[in-house]
Amino acid sequence: MAEETFRSICREDPGNLNAWANLGYVYDKLGRELDAGECVEKVSHLMGLDAGEASQEETRVLAARCLAEQAYVHPYDVELDNEDDLRERLTAALRLYNKALDYGGQLISKEEKRSWYFKMATIYIRLDDIVKTKEDSEYSRHTHFNKGLKLLQETLKSEKTQHKALAWCYIGIMLERKDDFTTVPMSIHDCGYSASDPLSCYGTAINMASDDAFILNLLAKVFFLLGKHEMATGISNMALNVLPDPELNWQGYCTRAKINMMFYIRDLEKAKSGQGGIPDRQLLTEARKDLDKVLSVRPCLRTHLEMAQVYYYMGVDALQESLLVDESAVNCALVSLSHALQFELGDSLPDLHVLRGRCLHLKGEDQNAADCFKQAVELERPGSTDTTALRCLLQALLSVFMQGGPDPSIAIGQLEMWVQKAEERYPNDIVKAELRCLYRTQTAEVTELSRALIRAGRLDLVKRLLETIVPKQLAKKKTITRSFSYT
Template sequence: MAETEAAAEDLDALIDDLDYLPGHFHLEMQLNFEPRSPASLRARDLKLQREGLRQELELAAAPQRPAMRHLLGAFAFYLEELDEARELFLEVARDDPGNLNAWANLVHVYGRLEQEEEEEECAGRLAALMGLEAGTEAASDTQLRAARCLAEQGYAHGFDVGCTSPEERARVLKAGIALYDKALGFAQQAIEIAKDHPSILNRLAKIFHFLGKQDMAIGTCNMALDVLQDPELNWQAYCTRAKIHIRAYLHDLERAKMGVGGMPDRNHLACAKADLEEVVKVCPGLKTYLDIGQVYYYMGVDAMQELMAVDEAALNQALVFLAKAGESELGPTLPELQLLRGKCLRIKGEEANAAACFKRAVELDDEGSSHTEGFGCLLEALLAQWNQAQLSDGELGREVDAWLRRAQGKYPAVRLRQELQRVWRGHTDEVLGLARALVAQGRLALVRLLFETMELEGEGAGEGAARGHRALSF
């Protein structure tokens, strides 16, 4: 017993003295923490990331592939596909016997599989490669292995799963950048090597994009395309540049709706469309279909009044791409796809089909999600059906009652209140009509809840509430 405790203490001391620790399962990524979402949703997110990574692997240069396979192995591990994880790590080890992360990850997998002999063998190989056994490796060799180990770990942070806020995402990415910096220190190189390597430039562009440094991200994408313009070989640069333009348009659109900025520049949509059309020809897939469907949607509607169509052909094209996205295994599990499809159908006057999409979007949203737009769109679709006599007073009351209660159990109270206020401001007469219908049905608790939730804060709050009470005192 004493010998075991001493060995454990020696191991802890050794780990504390190390400048780095190989493997992916100890990294400070949300992937490695206790999941905060239901198992089905976490599995969906893992599979989505895996699908995109597999696409990149097909066209990646040889030096990048080990980093991708490590990450694919980690995803397989957390999807309980342990044999698949083991084979991916063994594949790296066979191709590059000096790869530190491969042996460290195999130690972890064999430990889970309770294959102690294989676990010990891999741990021994790892110790020798790290130079932890006297006289085993030259210092220059261990330095280069350490550099590659850290660079592969830094790469993994860009594909993390489970971040619940932009701040959390930024923290993970900064940790990845720190690992890249440490890798450069071990390799004793300047970052100048990136200038002529599109794969490195594309990774940097994604990191800049996620950190909100869009000008730097665009410039880096342009550098990558200056080196390699062929979409088939460098589709990642086109894809990232398109995402930057989409984000810029949506950011400006949100500011315009809040009254703090001018109209968004629709040239962002044209640029994103041009890039994504190049991507969809050579590398079609769920995310690309969803992105280009979103672009065509915004090209088809008036910026400030999304219920007004300005380009019917663009809306039809959006539905075509969204249908293709829905044909993939994971397409039907994405709330954003259902939301976008519902918004297209609503503009085309198909209120019942749109409402079905919005209901599905609410069902698919993660518990605690702040993305309440699907619920707000559902309320608007139900009110429109009621206005068009497609729903009776009783049907409308039952629908609103059921879905509001479901929304209360899913979304944060503050976000739900904001969404209801948006519906109230845009559809005041319909909401008052809904309240009258609920009173007639005896759903007084729901009426009170609606008015308490939708009552506007600030100077106009009392006025809005008073109008509601006057309308109900018939």
């Protein structure tokens, strides 16, 4: 697959150094030495080391673009979970961009440089998010802030509306952050934003993109990620008014559906904590309508998964997710999940298996549900602290045990095995917390399980359960001998 991808890039862009170099690497891995050698020769030819001055200039441009390309993809890695690793990658990407600018010099057009400036500015903003929790926060943040804002100021000179609109949006984001500093970053004064308001920057960005659905969708996505959901909704509506055709503007419908789901889940959490009333289920209906339009023209794994989530919430009680109120909606959720599983990588998503298990659990198919939760636990990344799948699995296996059956030892054996697996996968205190939660929420069922375990002489799990509920023994106080003085 990698070979075919790089070959197609080489056909479309024969001067792409990265594509030829990567294709050579793929051939080397495949043991195809002749093909790998041809790629090396192609790279050498493109580098033009022994060519004339005109060719040398062209080579410098190619090499500069090659570096900028590497800089662009450098921070995108599915394994970058650790903030320190991400910080290192972002910093390395900036070095590559600076190297590309230095290598290309005046040979790179101003417009192309401005597109690089914009990407560099977004990296500085991401770095600011990371370093504000570090010890060197104040110094590093000032440096990143000042460089990022000045690069955005340069981006505003771009001829492309997309770059200008997004630059204004990001300037607004940075102006919102200025109060985080003990002293106002100097770049705000240098760039002339001393009297500027973030909202006016956002307004400028929206006005620039008012007749371009594609740019409006990009702005809506930025505001959604910032948690400005009302603004994101308004911009999505603007984009859909400009271009209502789902085939051409499916992104707009996707974003609006995601926002409506976010509103519903947010209101649901408030209701569960007693801070609000029952969430408006019309939000689910609106999300379903938007996703239906997307699925009619662009079915994909993500959209089927989001549709399944919508149907799941339609099928359960608004406040008690364990109560089934609409079985047909839950069945529709299972159908959407089956469609999602047909896509490549669908089977590798823990969230998909958790949602599928929850639907089956609602329908009383506890063993099937448990099998789904097992897959989700197996797919969790090493070091993950998300125990949603584990919690659901323990509840499902407890339900399987309570249903009885000809041989309850099978359910007991599953519980013992998966608690042991959990202790190998998660930190010990997390497993204890989940067992404690299971005991407190289903005390009668856990008590019945403990009796069965004792009768069968299988005491290890009983001990683990007891350890979660017995308070820590306080150290015995030392006896203090009093001394009396008669003088």
